[in-house]
Amino acid sequence: MKKVVIPGEILFEERKRLGSNVFVSDGKIYSKVLGITDNENETATVVPLQGPYVPRRDDSVVGVITRENFAGYGVNINSFNECFIPKSAMRTPLSLGDVIIAKVSNVSELKEADLTFPKRMGDGEVISVNPVRSPRLIGKNGSMLDILSQGTDCEVFIGKNGRLWARNGDLELLKKTVKFIEENSYKSNLTNAVESLLRK
Amino acid sequence: MDRKIDYKKTKKRLDGRKMDETRPLSIKTGVIENADGSAYLEWGQNKIYAAVYGPREVLPKHSADPLRSVIKVEYRMTSFSVPQRKRPGPNRRDQEISKVLGEALSRAVFVEQFPNTEIGVYVEVVDANAGSRVACLTAASVALADAGMPMRDMVAATGVGKAYGELVIDLNKDEEDAPDAVDIPIAILPNSEEIVLLQMDGLLTRKEWDAIAKLGIKGCKQVYEIQKKALVEKFELSEAKGKSQVAKEKTVKKKTVKKTVKKVKK
Numbered sequence: 001m002k003k004v005v006i007p008g009e010i011l012f013e014e015r016k017r018l019g020s021n022v023f024v025s026d027g028k029i030y031s032k033v034l035g036i037t038d039n040e041n042e043t044a045t046v047v048p049l050q051g052p053y054v055p056r057r058d059d060s061v062v063g064v065i066t067r068e069n070f071a072g073y074g075v076n077i078n079s080f081n082e083c084f085i086p087k088s089a090m091r092t093p094l095s096l097g098d099v100i101i102a103k104v105s106n107v108s109e110l111k112e113a114d115l116t117f118p119k120r121m122g123d124g125e126v127i128s129v130n131p132v133r134s135p136r137l138i139g140k141n142g143s144m145l146d147i148l149s150q151g152t153d154c155e156v157f158i159g160k161n162g163r164l165w166a167r168n169g170d171l172e173l174l175k176k177t178v179k180f181i182e183e184n185s186y187k188s189n190l191t192n193a194v195e196s197l198l199r200k
Numbered sequence: 201m202d203r204k205i206d207y208k209k210t211k212k213r214l215d216g217r218k219m220d221e222t223r224p225l226s227i228k229t230g231v232i233e234n235a236d237g238s239a240y241l242e243w244g245q246n247k248i249y250a251a252v253y254g255p256r257e258v259l260p261k262h263s264a265d266p267l268r269s270v271i272k273v274e275y276r277m278t279s280f281s282v283p284q285r286k287r288p289g290p291n292r293r294d295q296e297i298s299k300v301l302g303e304a305l306s307r308a309v310f311v312e313q314f315p316n317t318e319i320g321v322y323v324e325v326v327d328a329n330a331g332s333r334v335a336c337l338t339a340a341s342v343a344l345a346d347a348g349m350p351m352r353d354m355v356a357a358t359g360v361g362k363a364y365g366e367l368v369i370d371l372n373k374d375e376e377d378a379p380d381a382v383d384i385p386i387a388i389l390p391n392s393e394e395i396v397l398l399q400m401d402g403l404l405t406r407k408e409w410d411a412i413a414k415l416g417i418k419g420c421k422q423v424y425e426i427q428k429k430a431l432v433e434k435f436e437l438s439e440a441k442g443k444s445q446v447a448k449e450k451t452v453k454k455k456t457v458k459k460t461v462k463k464v465k466k
Contacts, residue, residue, distance in 0.1 A: 007350070007353065023352070025352075025392075080257065081257075
């Protein structure tokens, strides 16, 4: 059964395979964050309901250029550290405020991310969402992303860092739907609910 | 205060509470939109806002720790929170409380997960009536959990002490001003019962101390239950419903109501 747990709440008193956002103390498994757990699962894991974005290797992110110097650009990827891309990685020069998409190639022990394959995105809008809820915007095998882009006729790119870039189509409807998904991300039957929301 | 008051005789406290009864406590989360996590707490007359920002870049940079995140707490009392106007700037007491709150919270948060960063915790006392530091710690802990910080446990805090000859929990201002008053703010991590804050004003016997420590831990666990409720109640695990689904349900309801009305008329 699914249950909302708070940090430090006991999940299991017996041994179990450990998933994410849990820790072991005195042989008992505790939750690390405010989130949802399913005690019928084989692994003890908690899906967080809130939280900051912590970069991981192979994440696709949406970044904004915040600084430029002789060697390259400073990129804000919604993490607590600014990233850097060298000018040699870009074919055309970037300017402040430009939006790029990139992949995280490596994360240091100080959680500083290295970016590769940066690509400048043209005119469009960036929508901020809660980073821990962005997987629900993508869905299983991109199912929710397909529903979103087909339902709103928008060209959509979702970064794991809680930023969504979109252009063309009905942007207002997209924003409304994204907000709906964000608010109901922990509820069941979300895909059907979103489909019914987008149905005209 | 009247020196003739004796709780041993009255069996009830000045405000009608039992000796081991806390003032009414209520907590609400997510009250500040701009913050990453926030909480509003009312504990008796105490009214407190707590907001959490971060993890973010540390400023000034020399205060950064490359192995862990630094929790920076700012405790402030508004100038209208006490009967006589308080000067709005930070004073010695504010600095001391900010420091002890930060140390208590650092024990609860997994600070090693965010090296070279700071977590800003801002607590603002809007109305005060004794026990504001424990109320702030309770609110700050809820705000941190609301911000999604990885934590070992919540920090639950309460005031305990002695007033008018009896050991009491959660002293109010009149009791703090009693001639024999002893005020002990205590905060624990409820699972391990590890004490993260303990300060004391006044004198106690060893026997009284043993009893008071038990009373404090019992009080903190009551506070913990309220913290838990406040965090969980925001998220209701039900089915998500789209607009057309809601509209369908409404029409079905209307139809059933019409049918029943018809039946009744018949």
